[in-house]
Amino acid sequence: MKVAILGGSGKTGRAVGAALAQAGVATRPLGRAAFDDLPAALAGADAVHVIAPNLHPDEPAYVAAVLTAATEVGVGRVSYHSVASPYVPAMPHHLGKAVSEDLVRRSGLAWTILQPCAYLQNLLPALRSARSSAAGGLEVPYAVDTPFGMVDLHDVAAATAAVLTGEGHVGATYELGGPALVSVADVAAAAGVTARRVPADGDVHPWLRAMFDYYDDHGLPTGGVPLRALLGRLPTSVAEVLARDLG
Numbered sequence: 001m002k003v004a005i006l007g008g009s010g011k012t013g014r015a016v017g018a019a020l021a022q023a024g025v026a027t028r029p030l031g032r033a034a035f036d037d038l039p040a041a042l043a044g045a046d047a048v049h050v051i052a053p054n055l056h057p058d059e060p061a062y063v064a065a066v067l068t069a070a071t072e073v074g075v076g077r078v079s080y081h082s083v084a085s086p087y088v089p090a091m092p093h094h095l096g097k098a099v100s101e102d103l104v105r106r107s108g109l110a111w112t113i114l115q116p117c118a119y120l121q122n123l124l125p126a127l128r129s130a131r132s133s134a135a136g137g138l139e140v141p142y143a144v145d146t147p148f149g150m151v152d153l154h155d156v157a158a159a160t161a162a163v164l165t166g167e168g169h170v171g172a173t174y175e176l177g178g179p180a181l182v183s184v185a186d187v188a189a190a191a192g193v194t195a196r197r198v199p200a201d202g203d204v205h206p207w208l209r210a211m212f213d214y215y216d217d218h219g220l221p222t223g224g225v226p227l228r229a230l231l232g233r234l235p236t237s238v239a240e241v242l243a244r245d246l247g
């Protein structure tokens with residue numbers, strides 16, 4: 001089996017590629033140059049996993065181009081890396097994924113959609129500097145006490161490999177949250193530091209500002225049962241991720 005991974009050279013794509021390789025699958029990581037000739041980039045693959053770059057200005061157009069090319073060259077299987085709670089009109093980049101999900105479902109291809117929550121790995125650089133600074137605090141530009149289903153990126157990648165190599169996942173949409181709802185303050189405490197909300201940088205992307213506003217009020221709660229089922233084990237806990245990746 002050979003899987004082409006759009007966005008395969010990015011943070012998520014590298015993790016997915018590693019998980020597929022571990023499952024014995026040949027991978028073809030693709031970056032932006034693949035868009036020069038998408039049919040040629042996808043030809044000969046058995047499946048394509050579609051990851052859009054962060055904050056792509058037109059994710060539905062990106063996804064539509066891949067779906068069209070996959071159809072043209074006969075790649076019949078597609079999985080799409082969406083996000084938890086894609087249909088949130090207050091968050092434009094989530095809404096772009098909701099629209100893209102609709103394109104995937106109507107593509108005529110054999111599809112699966114994955115909806116991961118925020119990765120725990122997003123917090124690691126700030127946790128490292130919080131630990132090494134005298135002040136010792138984790139600073140984020142949104143509320144530190146709202147609930148998230150924060151998830152280990154490597155669990156998300158392993159679930160993606162399970163979906164593409166296993167049976168019974170065509171036509172499925174899986175919300176991928178970690179093993180428990182946690183706040184940023186909980187994650188900071190597990191790393192031995194405190195957390196506090198700070199104002200966002202003045203030049204932050206407006207879509208990120210909208211996301212921070214949403215996180216302030218609601219966090220991003222996400223269920224953990226589908227991930228546990230796909231992995232066939234408990235998803236990796238916050239403490240385990242910190243012990244493995246933070247040192």
Ligand SMILES: NC(=O)c1ccc[n+]([C@@H]2O[C@H](COP(=O)([O-])OP(=O)(O)OC[C@H]3O[C@@H](n4cnc5c(N)ncnc54)[C@H](OP(=O)(O)O)[C@@H]3O)[C@@H](O)[C@H]2O)c1
Nearest residue numbers: 007008009010011012031032052053054083116117118119
């Ligand atoms: N971070 C999270 O917690 C989280 C949670 C859920 C979902 N997600 C979603 O996961 C996705 C991937 O995130 P990520 O951080 O892994 O992304 P990323 O590292 O920014 O992705 C970079 C990848 O996208 C390609 N790329 C960049 N600009 C492009 C363009 N204009 N046209 C085509 N390809 C382009 C890059 O190719 P080159 O190597 O050629 O530059 C590279 O392969 C995003 O859609 C994000 O919303 C993230």
